[in-house]
Every structure is written in structure tokens, then in C-alpha cells.
Amino acid sequence: MKVLMLFHAPPWPPDIGPSRRNYHVLVETLRRHDVSFVSLGTAADRDAFQARFGGACRDAVFVENPRGRIRDGGRSLWLLARGRSDFHRLYRRDFQRAVDRLAETRPFDVAYASTAMLGCYRLPRHVPIVGDTHNVEHDILARAAREAKEPWRRLYYRTQSALTRREEVRYASSFSLMCATSRRDRRLLEELAPQADIAVVPNGIDLDKYRPDWREPQRGSMLFTGLMSYYPNAHGVRRFVDRVLPRIRARVPFARLRIVGANPPASVRALASDAVEVIGRVPDVRPYYGRAEIAIVPLWIGGGTRVKILEAMAQGVPVVSTPVGAEGLDVSHGRDVLIGATEMELADAAVAALTQPTLRRTLASEGLRLAHEYDWRRIGVALEAVFRRAARSGAHAYGLQALHRRGAVYVPQA
Numbered sequence: 001m002k003v004l005m006l007f008h009a010p011p012w013p014p015d016i017g018p019s020r021r022n023y024h025v026l027v028e029t030l031r032r033h034d035v036s037f038v039s040l041g042t043a044a045d046r047d048a049f050q051a052r053f054g055g056a057c058r059d060a061v062f063v064e065n066p067r068g069r070i071r072d073g074g075r076s077l078w079l080l081a082r083g084r085s086d087f088h089r090l091y092r093r094d095f096q097r098a099v100d101r102l103a104e105t106r107p108f109d110v111a112y113a114s115t116a117m118l119g120c121y122r123l124p125r126h127v128p129i130v131g132d133t134h135n136v137e138h139d140i141l142a143r144a145a146r147e148a149k150e151p152w153r154r155l156y157y158r159t160q161s162a163l164t165r166r167e168e169v170r171y172a173s174s175f176s177l178m179c180a181t182s183r184r185d186r187r188l189l190e191e192l193a194p195q196a197d198i199a200v201v202p203n204g205i206d207l208d209k210y211r212p213d214w215r216e217p218q219r220g221s222m223l224f225t226g227l228m229s230y231y232p233n234a235h236g237v238r239r240f241v242d243r244v245l246p247r248i249r250a251r252v253p254f255a256r257l258r259i260v261g262a263n264p265p266a267s268v269r270a271l272a273s274d275a276v277e278v279i280g281r282v283p284d285v286r287p288y289y290g291r292a293e294i295a296i297v298p299l300w301i302g303g304g305t306r307v308k309i310l311e312a313m314a315q316g317v318p319v320v321s322t323p324v325g326a327e328g329l330d331v332s333h334g335r336d337v338l339i340g341a342t343e344m345e346l347a348d349a350a351v352a353a354l355t356q357p358t359l360r361r362t363l364a365s366e367g368l369r370l371a372h373e374y375d376w377r378r379i380g381v382a383l384e385a386v387f388r389r390a391a392r393s394g395a396h397a398y399g400l401q402a403l404h405r406r407g408a409v410y411v412p413q414a
Contacts, residue, residue, distance in 0.1 A: 001109035001391060003033045004102060004127065008090050008115045010041035010062065012049045015262070015281075016227050018134055020307055021181075021203055022114050025132070028380030029112070029387070030056055036106065038098045040065040040090065059102060063095040085163035087117040087137065096121055103127070110391045116178065119171025128390040131175035132201070135303030136188040138165035143301045143324075144231060165192070172196055177390045179383075181304040182328030197393075199386050202328075204376035205310040212316030212368060214290035220254040220354060223292035223317070225285055225308050229263035232301035236325075240298035240346075241271045247347035249275060252354050257296070260288050289315040293360065294353045297325035298346060305329050309337070310374050313367030318360045320349045330373070336366035 007022045014023035022039075029035055036059035039045075046062040053060070072089070079088050102108075103124040111129045113119070117137065123129055141161035148154045172178060172193035179201040180186040186198050224240070226233035237259055248255050255275070259268065262281035272278045282288065289295065295312035297319060305328035312319050313336070319326075320338045333339040338353055340346030353360055 001033045001387065002107060003029055003035050003387065004099075004106075004108040004111040004124070005029065005035055005037035006099065006111065006113045006118050006121070007037060007039035007041075008118055010039050010045040010049065011037075012045070012052050017230075017307065018114070021132075021134055024204060024206070024376045024379075025112070025114070025383060028376060028383055031380065032384055033387075034058055036102055036108075037061070038063065038095060038102065040092065040095065058106075061098045061102075063092050063098060065090070065092055080159070080163075083163065085160055085167055087164060087167065088120055090115075090117055091120045099124070110387050112387075113175070116168055116171045116175070119167070119174050123174070128176040128394055129174075130177050130179060130386055130390050131172065132179045133185060133189065133304070134181065136168070136180075136185050136192075137303070138162075138168055139188055140232065140301060140303040143303075144235075147235060147300050168192055176393060177386060179386060184328055185304060197389075199382075199389070201382050201386060202374060202379060203305045203307050203310070204374045204379040205307070205314050205371055207314055207372065207375050210286065210289075210311050210314035210371075212314075212364075214286050215316055216290055217293045217317075218256075218291050219293065220252060220256055221292045222255060222257045222294050222296045222350065222354075223288055223312075224257065224259050224261075224296050224298070225288070225311070226261045227263065228259070228261040228268050228280075229265060232299055233261065234265055234268050235301055236297075236299040236322075238267060238271065239300065239343075240296065241276055243343045244298060244347050244350070245275065247344065248350050248354070251351050255350075255354060258288060258292070260285055285311070286315065289317050292317050294318045294320055294350065296350065297321035299325040302327060310371050313364075314371040316364040316368055318353050318363035319367060320346065320353055322346060329370075331370065336363060336370045338363065 009018035011022040014020040041062040145157035338349035340349040
């Protein structure tokens with residue numbers, strides 16, 4: 001089939017959460033189909049993509065999406081004044097022009113949008129469109145509002161959650177078929193758009209890349225990984241260091257935490273101490289997993305699924321998590337992961353994993369088994385079934401009605 005793919009984050013390099021999923025979705029689609037895509041990204045992203053993929057795609061169009069603290073702040077205020085969520089920052093006229101140009105000049109059997117929030121664009125009417133969801137975005141924002149301590153932050157997230165929910169309701173109904181990364185997210189999407197056709201296509205892991213033979217664990221070493229400019233990650237690791245780590249070190253004095261991830265804000269950098277190492281961006285996270293006795297996923301805000309858990313498991317690293325951190329994955333407490341719902345329970349779980357070698361071996365073995373269930377090559381088969389289903393069904397009638405109602409139907413020129 002000829003597939004048009006639209007990405008809100010560049011599919012290469014896969015160094016942040018959205019790009020990881022976009023990369024694997026692209027790779028699995030290229031195995032089977034003729035692909036053209038439009039992606040938000042920089043000239044450097046385009047050059048890096050060409051160096052990695054060459055001419056694998058018929059068309060690979062990158063559209064600049066300028067960012068910066070002052071620019072983003074001003075744009076957020078402008079969007080808020082217009083009653084739009086921050087996700088409308090994904091809209092760029094050049095992206096729309098690129099989509100229109102490809103849709104006019106090439107017949108496609110199916111199109112794919114990497115997030116439902118790309119529903120802000122005028123999408124091709126004559127092509128069945130699969131909408132993907134990394135998260136149910138308004139749900140994450142509502143969780144952030146509940147967890148935030150600062151009044152201004154609570155108000156910001158509460159407002160954004162309401163605006164985003166309204167947009168997700170409208171956009172989710174405009175796709176022929178929707179993908180969720182977990183059963184929980186599918187239920188949330190069904191509440192938003194009861195008429196939508198929704199399939200689960202989970203996040204996965206590259207088992208050729210993440211392997212247990214990297215293991216050289218250091219005694220007492222704990223690892224947290226993630227994009228540190230992402231508020232749920234920064235919030236989770238700060239809460240862990242402030243409230244959980246002291247409980248662990250009172251019983252395991254040699255315990256140490258490494259924080260690995262790009263763009264740590266000042267509040268995270270300030271956590272550095274003799275017990276906490278803030279490393280920042282690294283070219284390859286695998287050696288850090290290899291040196292960790294356990295991986296910590298202390299998240300109280302989140303959605304979708306955490307690829308960091310699958311990465312740890314695939315390298316044979318035992319995982320200790322909150323329920324939100326492990327949400328969406330088919331894990332079982334005490335079998336392939338240890339879960340602590342409270343700060344005390346999380347500390348108890350970490351102490352147990354750090355002090356019981358037999359327990360670590362069991363968690364590592366069972367975690368590795370589970371990781372194989374999430375091999376992207378297996379998930380690629382599920383993705384292919386989704387594309388075939390969308391192509392067979394044609395344009396979803398309810399989705400087209402929704403597109404007409406909001407005046408967002410692309411009509412090819414005669």
C-alpha cells in the first residue's frame with residue numbers, strides 16, 4: 001500500500017518518547033509499504049534522517065517548528081486568549097501546505113497521524129486516516145493539576161486539561177480508526193468518542209538493541225531515565241529524592257541514584273549530592289542501565305505506557321515503580337516488577353530489591369520474558385492489521401461528518 005504518515009516529532013533520532021514510537025512505527029511500516037511522510041523537525045533532523053534512512057521513503061518532508069522559552073510563552077498566551085490548548089502549537093502553515101501538496105499529487109491507500117492532536121490540520125478527505133495516541137493528553141494534564149503544589153501551576157494544568165479535552169473529543173471523531181497504547185487509554189478514548197473505532201497498538205522495545213549482555217551492575221546503584229524537561233519526569237524524580245530516597249538510605253546507606261535524561265531543569269540539577277548524580281543527556285543510555293542494580297520509575301503523573309520500563313527489563317534490570325509508572329503494561333507485582341503505591345511502599349520495594357539478590361534475579365528473569373512480548377516486530381504485525389482494517393473500511397462515515405461540521409475537509413483540486 002501507499003501510506004502517508006504525519007509526525008508531530010521527527011522519527012529520527014529516537015531520543016525522546018514521541019520520537020521513539022514514531023521511529024518504530026515508521027520502520028515497521030517501511031517493511032511492508034511505500035511511505036511518504038511530513039514531520040515537524042529541523043534541518044538537522046532532516047539531515048540526520050537522510051544519513052540513517054537515505055531514500056527509503058518516497059517523500060520525507062521536514063517542517064520547521066521554531067521553539068524557545070519566550071516564543072513558547074508568547075504563543076501559549078495567544079492560544080489561551082483564543083480558547084485553544086497548547087497543543088495547537090503543532091499547527092504550521094507550511095506543514096498544511098506539504099500535506100495538501102502530497103495529497104494532490106499522489107494517491108494514498110491510508111494515512112497515519114502520530115497524535116490525535118494533528119487533527120488541527122485539514123486532513124485528506126479521500127484517504128482513510130489512522131490516528132495514533134501516545135497518551136490521552138487531557139488525562140495527563142488533569143493528573144498534573146492534582147499533583148502540582150504551586151497554585152499557578154494547578155490553574156494552568158486545570159485550564160489546559162479542559163481545553164485539551166474539548167479538542168481531543170473533536171479530533172478523535174475525525175479519524176477512520178484510532179490507536180491507543182493500552183487498554184486503559186482505549187477506555188478513556190471510548191468515553192471521549194463512543195462512535196470511534198479504537199484498536200490497541202502498544203509501545204514496544206527493540207530487542208536487538210537492548211540486551212542483558214550489557215550488565216555490569218554497581219552495588220546500590222539505582223537509575224531513573226527520561227526527558228527531564230517533561231514535567232511528569234521532573235516532578236517524579238524530585239518527589240522521589242525528597243521523600244523516598246532518605247527512607248531507602250536509612251536502611252541501605254550505600255544506595256545511590258543516577259538521573260539520566262536531556263534538559264534537566266534547575267530544580268532537578270539542584271538534587272545533585274553525594275547520593276544523587278544528575279547526568280543529563282547521554283548518547284547511549286544502555287551503559288547506564290548496565291551499571292544499575294535496579295531501575296526506578298517513581299511517577300505520579302503519566303499516560304500511555306513507559307518505554308523506560310521495557311528498556312530496563314530487556315537489559316535484565318529489575319524495575320521498581322509506582323502504579324502510574326507501570327500503568328498500561330501487563331506487569332504483575334512481585335513477579336516481574338515491584339510496585340509501591342505510597343512513598344513508604346516505594347521505599348520498601350526499593351530496599352527489598354537492593355538487598356535481596358534472589359529477588360533481583362527473579363525480577364530480571366521475568367522482566368526479560370515480559371519484554372519479549374513487547375518486541376516491536378510483533379507489534380508491527382498488529383499495526384499492519386490496523387492499516388489493513390482502515391484501508392478496507394474506507395473513510396469512516398462518522399469521522400467524515402465530523403470533518404464537515406468543523407469545516408476541515410480537504411477537497412482535491414480538479
